[in-house]
Amino acid sequence: MKLELKDTPGQLLGALKPISDIGGNIITIIHQRDQTTSENTLKVDVVLELAEQKLDALIEALRERGCGVVRIGKQRLLQKQSLIMIGHLMHTDLTDTVDRIDQTGFAEVSELHMVMPAIDEPSTAKITLRAVSPEEMLHAVRILREVAEQKDILILEPIGGME
Amino acid sequence: MRLAIIGFGAVGQGLARALVETGFVITAVADSRSAAINPDGLDIPEVLARKEKTGLCGDTGVGSADILSSGAFDILVEVSPTNADTGEPALSTIRSALAMGKHVVTSNKGPIACAYHELKALADQKGVMIGYEATVAGAVPIVSGLRQGLAGNTVQSLHGILNGTCNYILTRMRDEGLTYPQALQEARDLGYAEADPTSDVKGIDAAIKLVILANTVLGMDVTLNDVAITGIDSITLEALSLAEAEGATIRLIGEILPGKNQVRVSPRVISLDHPLVVDGTLNAISVCCDLAGQVTFIGKGAGPYPTASAILADLNFIRDAYDRGA
Known part of the structure; x- marks a missing residue:
């Protein structure tokens, strides 16, 4: 979201406090002084994670502090993870494989890049999943793993730096 | 003595x-x-x-x-x-x-x-x-490293490259574009792979090492049957290319998550700048500890x-x- 603040000391801190109070997780803050407007205010871009039903309460809390919300861009599926699948992907009903993730309501397949070297040879695909939270991403990966086991598809999961 | x-x-x-x-x-x-x-x-x-x-x-x-x-x-x-x-x-x-x-x-x-x-x-x-x-x-002092060197820490996760043969094959597939059978043959010719490479390429050898670490230094009680094992024998060159496009590659990774009582060996997509990405027959083990943070050991995993x-x-x-x- 883009916030408009008075250009006086302490304003930025005052604007961020309601976000943490309400349980939001601040991911990045972009604060550029040269964007100061004629009304002696400045604009700040804040990227945060927050349960959707708390958004109205947050906007209200910010307004009470004299902090205007200029714009809100919502992205529901913040978590992204790519995996590689190897096997007979088409012949084991790729539509169904994708549907099993899409049907969850909390995750979806956002990208599929498939390479088919020759007829009857196993094909290889990069599948990108999006999910609303890390827990739900784990759940989506678990579903994909189960589907893959049923269809004799090999799934290569990524390994994080620190777990 | x-x-x-x-x-x-x-x-x-x-x-x-x-x-x-x-x-x-x-x-x-x-x-x-x-x-x-x-x-x-x-x-x-x-x-x-x-x-x-x-x-x-x-x-x-x-x-x-x-x-x-x-x-x-x-x-x-x-x-x-x-x-x-x-x-x-x-x-x-x-x-x-x-x-x-x-x-x-x-x-x-x-x-x-x-x-x-x-x-x-x-x-x-x-x-x-x-x-x-x-x-x-x-040669990697992982047992004494965990038991003495990191004594007092709680190990939250352990990830490792524990089979030099698989790591050699995957390194050659990535670097030279060799297919799996070609890379395996090369590993055999150089004496890195046994005449019967099943235990290595199917991930069994790595799984046995995970069982040892889990039981002897991580306070677990697991057997080989408790380890979810996937080998590298169906990895395609296309999979390596797709990983490469993301700045990653594929390596056979052993994983122990003591808190979840989970032990598994599987080929994983791993970022090229991850400390576990070592070349050739080297072994590497990375542990994440509550006090020490991440500690990585790298060295020769085999040879007289x-x-x-x-x-x-x-x-x-x-x-x-x-x-x-x-």
């Missing part, structure tokens, strides 16, 4: 060479078909020459049972090939030596993976040590001298702890 070496293949012979002028005296050696015993110390150059010439280290008709009954040693060094199913015959030999009140040092994964808790209890009861640093990741290095470390530890006469 006096050593009896059971198993006189590449590792046993490498160890015998490495032990020259270390102060340890080798009083007995055995291979699968013969043995030699001399309570005053064997002439090792002569034994090595005989082994090279005849394929036997000593006299047929003498065996490891005779070495045990002679009792002419302080530490039994068991370096025979691994039997992952039962750990035998090494397991019985080790059990007998511990029961006699002798220390044991081994590079043999079978007995440690199959029966560590039992062997450790027996060793404790007899007041002796069992050293097994060489069973996991060759790297294995001898780990065995020698155990032998020196025992000598420092027990040999008051030295």
Whole structure:
């Protein structure tokens, strides 16, 4: 979201406090002084994670502090993870494989890049999943793993730096 | 201190060479078909020459049972090939030596993976040590690194490249665009892969090492059957290309999550700048600890001298702890 603040000391801190109070997780803050407007205010871009039903309460809390919300861009599926699948992907009903993730309501397949070297040879695909939270991403990966086991598809999961 | 070496293949012979002028005296050696015993110390150059010439280290008709009954040693060094199913015959030999009140040092994964808790209890009861640093990741001091170096930490996760053959194959597939069968053949030609590479490429060897780490230093109680194992034999070149496009590659990774009681071996997509991405036959283990954060160990996972290095470390530890006469 883009916030408009008075250009006086302490304003930025005052604007961020309601976000943490309400349980939001601040991911990045972009604060550029040269964007100061004629009304002696400045604009700040804040990227945060927050349960959707708390958004109205947050906007209200910010307004009470004299902090205007200029714009809100919502992205529901913040978590992204790519995996590689190897096997007979088409012949084991790729539509169904994708549907099993899409049907969850909390995750979806956002990208599929498939390479088919020759007829009857196993094909290889990069599948990108999006999910609303890390827990739900784990759940989506678990579903994909189960589907893959049923269809004799090999799934290569990524390994994080620190777990 | 006096050593009896059971198993006189590449590792046993490498160890015998490495032990020259270390102060340890080798009083007995055995291979699968013969043995030699001399309570005053064997002439090792002569034994090595005989082994090279005849394929036997000593006299047929003498065996490891005779070495045990002679009792002419302080530490039994068991370096025979691994039997992952039962750990035998090494397991019985080790059990007998511990029961006699002798220390044991081994590079043999079978007995440690199959029966560590039992062997450790027996060793404790007899007041002796069992050293097994060489069973996991060759020269890399992962057992002492976790047990002593990181003592007091809680290990939250362990990830490792524990099979040099698989790492070599995947490295060559990535670097040279070799297919899996081509890379496997190359590994065989260079002596990195066994004639029957099943245990390596199917992930079983890596899984055995995870069982050892889980049971001996991470406070778990798991068997090989508890490990979810996927090998590398169906990895395609296309998979490596797709990973590469994301700045990543594919490596066979062993994973232990003690909190979830989860142990698995599987090919994983891993960022090229991850510390576990090592080339060729190297091994690497990365642990994430509550106090220390992430710590990564990298080194040679196989070969006579790297294995001898780990065995020698155990032998020196025992000598420092027990040999008051030295």
